Amino acid sequence: MNKSVDLFIIGAGVAGGAVAKVARRAGWSVAMAEVDGLGGTCPLRGCEPKKVLWQAAETIWRAAGARKNGLIDTQPRIDWPALMRFKRSFTEPVDASVDQSLHDLGVDVVRGQAEFLAEDRLTVGDREFQASHIFIGTGATPMRLPFEGAQLVTTSDGFLELDELPGSIVFIGGGYISFEFAHIAARCGVFCKIIQRGERALKLFDRDMAELVVAATRDLGVEVVIGEEVTDVQREGDRLRVHVGPERRRLCDCEMVVHGAGRAPNLDGLNLDRAGVERAKRGVRVDAHFRSVSNPRVWSAGDCADTPFQLTPVADMEAWTAAQNMVHGKEITVDYSAVPSVTFTLPPLASVGLTEEQARKKGLEMDVFSGDMSGWSSSRRVGVGRAGYKLLVDKSTDRILGAHLFGHKAEEVINALALAMGHGLTARQLKTFPLAYPTGIYELRYML
Numbered sequence: 001m002n003k004s005v006d007l008f009i010i011g012a013g014v015a016g017g018a019v020a021k022v023a024r025r026a027g028w029s030v031a032m033a034e035v036d037g038l039g040g041t042c043p044l045r046g047c048e049p050k051k052v053l054w055q056a057a058e059t060i061w062r063a064a065g066a067r068k069n070g071l072i073d074t075q076p077r078i079d080w081p082a083l084m085r086f087k088r089s090f091t092e093p094v095d096a097s098v099d100q101s102l103h104d105l106g107v108d109v110v111r112g113q114a115e116f117l118a119e120d121r122l123t124v125g126d127r128e129f130q131a132s133h134i135f136i137g138t139g140a141t142p143m144r145l146p147f148e149g150a151q152l153v154t155t156s157d158g159f160l161e162l163d164e165l166p167g168s169i170v171f172i173g174g175g176y177i178s179f180e181f182a183h184i185a186a187r188c189g190v191f192c193k194i195i196q197r198g199e200r201a202l203k204l205f206d207r208d209m210a211e212l213v214v215a216a217t218r219d220l221g222v223e224v225v226i227g228e229e230v231t232d233v234q235r236e237g238d239r240l241r242v243h244v245g246p247e248r249r250r251l252c253d254c255e256m257v258v259h260g261a262g263r264a265p266n267l268d269g270l271n272l273d274r275a276g277v278e279r280a281k282r283g284v285r286v287d288a289h290f291r292s293v294s295n296p297r298v299w300s301a302g303d304c305a306d307t308p309f310q311l312t313p314v315a316d317m318e319a320w321t322a323a324q325n326m327v328h329g330k331e332i333t334v335d336y337s338a339v340p341s342v343t344f345t346l347p348p349l350a351s352v353g354l355t356e357e358q359a360r361k362k363g364l365e366m367d368v369f370s371g372d373m374s375g376w377s378s379s380r381r382v383g384v385g386r387a388g389y390k391l392l393v394d395k396s397t398d399r400i401l402g403a404h405l406f407g408h409k410a411e412e413v414i415n416a417l418a419l420a421m422g423h424g425l426t427a428r429q430l431k432t433f434p435l436a437y438p439t440g441i442y443e444l445r446y447m448l
C-alpha cells in the first residue's frame with residue numbers, strides 16, 4: 001500500500017516524538033515508524049528504569065550512611081525480583097500511553113523497521129511511503145565489540161531486565177553506564193569490577209571529580225581497573241573469562257559481563273546509501289539546522305545524529321529545533337554550552353559547561369573555586385565519605401564557565417548552575433540571591 005505524507009519520522013523516541021508534535025500542530029500529515037516499543041530508549045530501557053533502580057539503591061546508601069552515623073543498627077536489603085516488578089510498573093504502560101498520545105495527535109503509527117528505497121521513499125513491512133520530508137530519529141545502540149566473545153556480553157537492555165542478579169559482574173568501559181549500574185549492583189551485594197582502557201575513567205567529566213568518583217567507587221568495594229582494554233570474553237564452564245590487552249591476557253573470571261563501552265548511532269539497516277544520506281562515525285551528518293548535508297529532504301537529531309551529546313534533554317532540544325527549521329522555515333541553532341549531565345552514582349556526579357582542562361586549552365582567564373565537601377553538614381548528615389566541587393568563573397565577566405559536583409543532591413544543584421550559565425548570571429548574583437536554607441542549592445554561596 002502506498003501513502004504520501006508531508007513528513008515521515010523514523011523512530012518514536014524522544015527526538016521523533018518532539019518533531020511529530022510540531023509538525024502535526026502545523027497541520028502536516030505525519031507517519032512514524034517504530035521497530036520496538038513506542039517512547040524509545042529513555043522511558044523503556046534507559047533513564048527512567050535506571051532511575052527506579054537507582055532510587056532503590058539510594059535507600060541502601062542512605063541506610064549505610066545512617067549506620068555509619070550510629071543512628072540505626074540494621075542494614076536493609078533490596079528484593080531484586082520485587083524491584084524488577086516495580087520497574088516494570090513504570091516501563092510496561094509506556095508503549096500504550098505513547099500510542100494513545102500519537103493517535104490523539106493524528107500521527108499514523110506504523111510498527112516495523114523502516115528502510116529507505118530512494119531519496120524520498122521508504123518501506124515498513126509491506127507498506128510504502130513517499131514523503132516530502134523525512135526525519136531520522138533512530139537513537140543509538142551499544143557499539144559493536146570487535147571480538148569473538150562479544151555475543152556473551154549483556155547489554156544495558158539485558159541488565160535492566162535481569163530477573164536475578166549474578167554474584168559477580170565485569171563491566172566493559174568506565175563511563176556512565178558502568179558506574180551507574182555498578183553502584184546499583186554493588187548495593188545489592190554483587191561483586192563488581194569496571195575495566196576502563198586509556199588513562200582515566202569518566203572521560204567526559206572533570207578529571208579531579210572523576211578521580212573522586214573512582215575513589216568513592218573503590219570505597220564501595222567495586223574494583224576499578226584503569227589502563228586495560230577488554231579484548232575477548234570466553235565461556236569457561238558456567239563462568240565467563242575476561243581477557244585484556246593485545247596479547248589477550250586473562251584478567252579475571254566472573255558470572256556476567258556487561259557492556260558499558262559506548263553507544264553508536266543506530267543507522268545500519270536503514271539503507272542510507274539509497275537515499276544519498278551521508279553519515280559519519282557519530283551519526284547522520286547534519287548542518288547547524290539539523291538538515292542532512294547531502295539530502296535536503298532529510299533531517300536528523302538526537303543520538304543518531306553527528307552532534308555532541310547522547311542525552312535525553314539534548315535529543316529533545318535538537319529535535320524541537322530541527323522541527324522549527326523544517327516545518328516553520330526558521331534557521332535556528334542549538335547552544336550546547338550549558339548542557340548539564342549527571343552520572344547517577346551514589347552520591348551523583350554532575351557537570352555543566354567546560355572542564356578545567358577544556359577551559360585552560362581555550363586559554364580562558366578564570367578563577368577556579370574547588371574544595372572538599374565531605375566535612376560539610378550536608379555530607380555529614382547523610383554519612384557521605386567523599387564529596388567535592390569545582391566551579392570555573394570567568395575573570396572578566398564573573399560568569400560561570402563550568403561547574404562540577406560530586407555529592408549529595410548534586411543532580412539537582414547542577415540544574416541551578418545550568419540555568420545561571422544559560423541566562424548569563426554572574427557568580428556574585430548566585431552568591432547573594434536569597435535561596436531557601438538549608439538546601440543543597442544554598443551551598444553554592446560556600447563554593448564561590
Ligand SMILES: Cc1cc2nc3c(=O)[nH]c(=O)nc-3n(C[C@H](O)[C@H](O)[C@H](O)COP(=O)(O)OP(=O)(O)OC[C@H]3O[C@@H](n4cnc5c(N)ncnc54)[C@H](O)[C@@H]3O)c2cc1C
Nearest residue numbers: 011013014015035040041046114138139302303310311312
Ligand atoms: C542505560 C541508559 C541510561 C540512560 N540514562 C540517561 C539519563 O539518566 N539521562 C539522560 O539524559 N540520558 C540517558 N540516557 C540516554 C538517553 O536515553 C538517550 O540520549 C535518548 O533516549 C535519545 O533519544 P533519541 O530519540 O535520539 O533515541 P531513542 O530514544 O533511542 O529512540 C530511537 C527509536 O528509534 C527506533 N528505531 C531505530 N531504528 C529504527 C528503524 N529502522 N525503524 C523504526 N524505528 C527505529 C528505536 O527502536 C527507538 O525506539 C541513557 C541511555 C541508556 C542506554
Ligand SMILES: NC(=O)c1ccc[n+]([C@@H]2O[C@H](COP(=O)([O-])OP(=O)(O)OC[C@H]3O[C@@H](n4cnc5c(N)ncnc54)[C@H](O)[C@@H]3O)[C@@H](O)[C@H]2O)c1
Nearest residue numbers: 173174175176177195196197229230260261262263310342
Ligand atoms: N546518566 C546519563 O545521562 C547516561 C546514562 C547512561 C548512558 N548515557 C548516554 O549513553 C552513552 C553511552 O554510555 P556508555 O557508558 O556506554 O559509554 P561512555 O561513552 O560513557 O563510556 C564508554 C567507555 O568505555 C571505554 N571502552 C570502550 N571499549 C572498551 C574496552 N574494550 N575495554 C575497556 N574500555 C573500553 C571507552 O574508552 C569509554 O571511556 C553515554 O555517552 C551517555 O551519553 C547517559
